[in-house]
Amino acid sequence: MDHSKQTQYSSNEKKDAGASSSVLNGHFDGMVKRPAGGTGRAAASQPPGAESSSHRPAASVMESWREERTRSVEDNEMSLPSLAAAYTTILRGLGEDPQRQGLLKTPWRAATAMQFFTKGYQEKIIDVLNDAIFDEDHDEMVIVKDIDMFSMCEHHLVPIFGRVHIGYLPNKRVLGLSKLARIVEIYSRRLQVQERLTKQIAVAITEALQPTGVGVVIEATHMCMVMRGVQKMNSKTVTSTMLGVFREDPKTRDEFLTLIRS
Amino acid sequence: MNGHCNGKLNDGFSELIIDSKKSAAHRKHETSRKEAEDMSRLPALEAAYTSILSELGEDTDRQGLLRTPLRAAKAMQFLTKGYHETVEDILNNAIFDEDHDEMVIVKDIDMFSLCEHHLVPFFGKVHIGYIPNKKVVGLSKLARIVEIFSRRLQVQERLTKQIAVGILEALQPKGVAVVIEATHMCMVMRGVQKMNSRTVTSTMLGVYLEDPKTREEFLTLSQRV
Numbered sequence: 001m002d003h004s005k006q007t008q009y010s011s012n013e014k015k016d017a018g019a020s021s022s023v024l025n026g027h028f029d030g031m032v033k034r035p036a037g038g039t040g041r042a043a044a045s046q047p048p049g050a051e052s053s054s055h056r057p058a059a060s061v062m063e064s065w066r067e068e069r070t071r072s073v074e075d076n077e078m079s080l081p082s083l084a085a086a087y088t089t090i091l092r093g094l095g096e097d098p099q100r101q102g103l104l105k106t107p108w109r110a111a112t113a114m115q116f117f118t119k120g121y122q123e124k125i126i127d128v129l130n131d132a133i134f135d136e137d138h139d140e141m142v143i144v145k146d147i148d149m150f151s152m153c154e155h156h157l158v159p160i161f162g163r164v165h166i167g168y169l170p171n172k173r174v175l176g177l178s179k180l181a182r183i184v185e186i187y188s189r190r191l192q193v194q195e196r197l198t199k200q201i202a203v204a205i206t207e208a209l210q211p212t213g214v215g216v217v218i219e220a221t222h223m224c225m226v227m228r229g230v231q232k233m234n235s236k237t238v239t240s241t242m243l244g245v246f247r248e249d250p251k252t253r254d255e256f257l258t259l260i261r262s
Numbered sequence: 263m264n265g266h267c268n269g270k271l272n273d274g275f276s277e278l279i280i281d282s283k284k285s286a287a288h289r290k291h292e293t294s295r296k297e298a299e300d301m302s303r304l305p306a307l308e309a310a311y312t313s314i315l316s317e318l319g320e321d322t323d324r325q326g327l328l329r330t331p332l333r334a335a336k337a338m339q340f341l342t343k344g345y346h347e348t349v350e351d352i353l354n355n356a357i358f359d360e361d362h363d364e365m366v367i368v369k370d371i372d373m374f375s376l377c378e379h380h381l382v383p384f385f386g387k388v389h390i391g392y393i394p395n396k397k398v399v400g401l402s403k404l405a406r407i408v409e410i411f412s413r414r415l416q417v418q419e420r421l422t423k424q425i426a427v428g429i430l431e432a433l434q435p436k437g438v439a440v441v442i443e444a445t446h447m448c449m450v451m452r453g454v455q456k457m458n459s460r461t462v463t464s465t466m467l468g469v470y471l472e473d474p475k476t477r478e479e480f481l482t483l484s485q486r487v
Binding site for chain 1: 299303306307309310311313314315317318319320326327329330333334335337338339340341342345346372374378379380381382383385415417447448450451452457
């Protein structure tokens, strides 16, 4: 938990692979940098993992992207009563009457809904990806765009929704297309910050495929800004992560950004 | 609680006025929450949110979540602030005598509410039309009436009716029409997960209910982009 060593992962970072450290829901130290034409898993000596649990140290960092699950289906069932009790408290605290007809089962519905909105904690990338990586002699850009994304703001517990555009340059290995959307689902169905979500998706694809480059752009509306607080209806937040050749080569990045806009 | 409307609105306009006078007594007790109480209720809400976070499998001590229970509790209080507002409070000064009896429409009022079944937002646009009976209301007050009733745990049907009846009781116009078109996150983010579906509800009172031509005029004018 070396928060003090956490550096801003901006697009102006230098090229050296940074030292990796412990991760908390994917807080990163240093950079992910794959040399073009990667040398396979051996080069992944210091990949920052995408762990979501603070209780695990970063000992097995190499395998960390495979071990993100903090919750199981059984855990869900066991937590339901206390979640429902918490929601009943909330209803009372807001001045409502939890016994009126419309609210009678609301604590359970709200608890189940919240568990659904955070079901990313139950899933592991490895479960989703393992059989859908194929060897193809393809090295042109692959883009999957307009992936609808729904997440929860970790600061206010209010929805975030928008679209994710993903592009990558394969290095002899391609991924089943729906798996890109599933990666988005795993990371977005959590308590998230949009910057971190963008990075986690990009890093997961990088670690799974070792492509020549990955680009992820997310454009989202934050209900915490729209429904409350500053209340700006039409504002959107755009974040992006460019890795590998997408970062180094402006032409590649341009091509990606143009294609997702059209 | 939350203004359940027991008036039988389909039986004619005059009966409606009688019914609404009966419920006027109820309306004084509609503020189930006082603003001053919000601060004192915060600790209980915070504790509930902390328990929710840990039951979901998150680590409540990590930096991003440290103050989340407080923020979430305050956000939830804001999103339900309609409970301590009444129509009388906001309208009292803004009713004017005007010799105007043509339709007045305020449309595309952004509305944000919380589904009372899942505690998940639903949001959309409200279109309001009324035909004054010598009394017009300040235009922003229509939007404020929407705010009062939408910032609660709601069901879209009830919200539509409450807005219509609220205007009716305040102004006694010849007719009131309210149309709400909303997206329900409980349908989009979970459950059946239909991204593009929208729910439309409407309430027509008075001359809007009786005269199809009036209703048609309102619907045409409010739907036109």
